[in-house]
Amino acid sequence: MADRTEMIAAADRIAVHPSFGALVDQLRAAAPVHLVDQDDAATAHAAHLVDAVGGSSKRTLVNVPAWLRAELLDALGVYARTLPGRACRHAPTSARPGPVVAATWRPGWVVCLDCAPILGDPWQVCSWCGADGVQVATVQAGVLLYQVPVCRACRPQVMADAG
Ligand SMILES: [Zn+2]
Ligand SMILES: [Zn+2]
Incomplete structure (x- = not known):
């Protein structure tokens, strides 16, 4: 397997590519309908949860800073089982979509x-x-709820809708 950093860098190039949306559409069209439906439901659930948490934000992979995008892609890679990682005993995976x-x-x-x-x-x-004086921000990207402690000064780069 390629080096983890290389894999993240490759995923990052794809995620910010102008054709990424079209690629996602093609993958969705090729995927089993029940998986697409479950993934949509899981994404909607994650979006609902992040709405309920104060100080949270829905982001796309394109509109977050590069350091955070690398972390989101790493977590999504573990979820999709394309990167090694650790899970709870329920072993969540994109083969059984859920938040x-x-x-x-x-x-x-x-x-x-x-x-x-x-x-x-x-x-x-x-x-x-x-810096200290942090609050944990919750960033939603698809089914993923990603928690990031950030200070007041850094908050705007993590939270699109930060005041
Ligand atoms: Zn669990
Ligand atoms: Zn900071």
Whole structure:
């Protein structure tokens, strides 16, 4: 298997490519209908959850900073089983779509909603600049709810709708 960093870089080039939307459409057209339906339902569920959490934001892979996109792609790669990683005992995977949770302070882990507590306590410092006085932001990308502690100064680059 290629080096993890190389795989993330390759995924990143695809994710920001102008044809990415068309590729997703083709993959959806080729995928079994029940999987597409389950994935849509899981994405809608994740979106609903992120709406219910204060200080959260729905993002696409294109409109987040590169450092965060690499982390989102890593978590999605673990979920899709294209990257090695760790999971809760329910072993969430894109073969059985459902909302999943990952966190910047637990790299390589992807767990189901019920098992989110096993990700442990968040960092008390900003994921990006290391400052303290952080709040955990929840970023939704498809089925993924990704938790990132960020300081007030870094918050706008993570949260599109941050005030
Ligand atoms: Zn679980
Ligand atoms: Zn910061």
